[in-house]
Amino acid sequence: MAQIVFFQYLEKDSLLHRMDGRLKLLCLLLLSLSVSLAKTPAHYAAAFCLLCAALSAAKLPLAALLREMRLFAFLLAAVFLANAFFTDGDPLPYLTCFSIQGTQTGARFAARLILMIMACTVMTGTTSLLDFRNIIEWYLRPVPFVPEVKAATIVNLTFVLIPVILDSYAEMMDAQKARGIELQKNPVKRVRYMVIPLLGRTLRRADEIVFAMEARCYSQTRTRAVFHTNRADWVLLLACAGVLVFVILT
Numbered sequence: 001m002a003q004i005v006f007f008q009y010l011e012k013d014s015l016l017h018r019m020d021g022r023l024k025l026l027c028l029l030l031l032s033l034s035v036s037l038a039k040t041p042a043h044y045a046a047a048f049c050l051l052c053a054a055l056s057a058a059k060l061p062l063a064a065l066l067r068e069m070r071l072f073a074f075l076l077a078a079v080f081l082a083n084a085f086f087t088d089g090d091p092l093p094y095l096t097c098f099s100i101q102g103t104q105t106g107a108r109f110a111a112r113l114i115l116m117i118m119a120c121t122v123m124t125g126t127t128s129l130l131d132f133r134n135i136i137e138w139y140l141r142p143v144p145f146v147p148e149v150k151a152a153t154i155v156n157l158t159f160v161l162i163p164v165i166l167d168s169y170a171e172m173m174d175a176q177k178a179r180g181i182e183l184q185k186n187p188v189k190r191v192r193y194m195v196i197p198l199l200g201r202t203l204r205r206a207d208e209i210v211f212a213m214e215a216r217c218y219s220q221t222r223t224r225a226v227f228h229t230n231r232a233d234w235v236l237l238l239a240c241a242g243v244l245v246f247v248i249l250t
């Protein structure tokens with residue numbers, strides 16, 4: 001069976017694994033805001049260096065993460081080419097169908113997407129699904145007219161299905177290659193042979209999760225989680241806030 005490490009919790013003994021989940025989610029939001037506001041190479045470099053340090057501190061398998069980045073290669077290429085081709089501007093030398101401004105815009109969007117994937121990987125790789133559900137529930141508790149337990153469970157199930165879909169995709173790709181799918185020249189048939197079985201497997205897996213929850217008498221009444229923070233957690237939060245301040249002021 002294929003082993004996918006993207007968007008999956010990997011149990012380790014690291015600083016980020018022991019970090020308070022509430023502050024960890026704030027760090028994710030600050031980095032996301034920094035990436036969305038980034039305009040210069042220095043902005044992207046600051047966020048990239050901080051995320052690389054976080055990946056190293058979390059003891060996540062960097063080689064496996066880089067290898068599985070190919071799953072997003074099509075999306076990155078589509079974002080880059082769409083901006084480079086459809087954005088008006090001065091044409092590139094030797095590639096007159098692409099504009100200079102469009103190429104720069106496409107590169108920025110692709111860089112933002114890569115950094116967002118890295119930030120989400122750090123968050124999901126160092127936070128268990130139970131902790132993530134408790135974090136969402138804690139933040140939604142003061143919000144009026146919002147069923148925090150139900151909303152947290154919905155978000156939690158979403159993160160449960162993401163690695164299932166990725167793992168099923170990788171497993172089905174290996175099976176299709178073993179059956180000579182690469183010899184099929186019609187791209188429509190190749191997509192059909194992949195998308196329809198993947199959708200069916202995902203829906204069956206969702207039904208299995210629902211049946212399992214019902215069999216275990218799932219209830220929204222539960223004991224509230226207790227969180228603890230330390231000095232290192234606040235230092236990491238200040239580092240993320242510093243990147244945001246750097247992006248805004250420069």
